Amino acid sequence: MEDLNKEEEVVLVDEENNVLGYMGKLEAHKKALLHRAISVIIFNSKGEQLIQQRAWNKYHFAGIWSNTCCSHPRKDESFQQAAERRLFEEVGIKVPLKEEFNFIYKVHDEKSGLTEWEYDTVFTGVYDGAVEFNKDEVAAVKWISTEELEKDIEKNPEQYSFWFRTILNEMRKRGTL
DSSP states (O other), X not given: OOOTTSOOEEEEEOTTOOEEEEEEHHHHHHTTOOXXXXXXXXXXXXXXXXXXXXXXXXXXXXXXXEOSEEEOOOTTOOHHHHHHHHHHHHHOOXXXXXXXXXXXXXXXXXXXXXXXEEEEEEEEEEOOSOOOOOTTTEEEEEEEOXXXXXXXXXXXXXXXXXXXXXXXXXXXXXXOO
């Protein structure tokens, strides 16, 4: 599990994903610096997505619904390794993950004053078992059909993370959703 008292460092990059250095996660978000991130979407055999409500103690975007798991690779850790590590740490799942695509997004959180500017690599996987989530990281989880999810996002976009909505739009364009 991630030691929440020890600040993680993120990998700072340029828009071509070339490493520029390393910085504490909170400082990178305060300074709005581009850094590596991962996002994972887990489907079940019925095609439903496992989504999570971010824990209320998160320093930014707390309590909003998002994809199954998202985080940052550590120094000398691949995107794949980070995705597998955080998927297990956040929701207790170990499955093969497929890298889908990457994209850059930037969004400011008015409540915290922090900015996410991330070079995000998206992974997908399939899982049908029980979900034992880490209550320090996740407030709630639920399985939801893509159709039901899209209807709720259209009705309540502010309840879903910007990056999750962006990922879903990109997956729809690519025909993978």
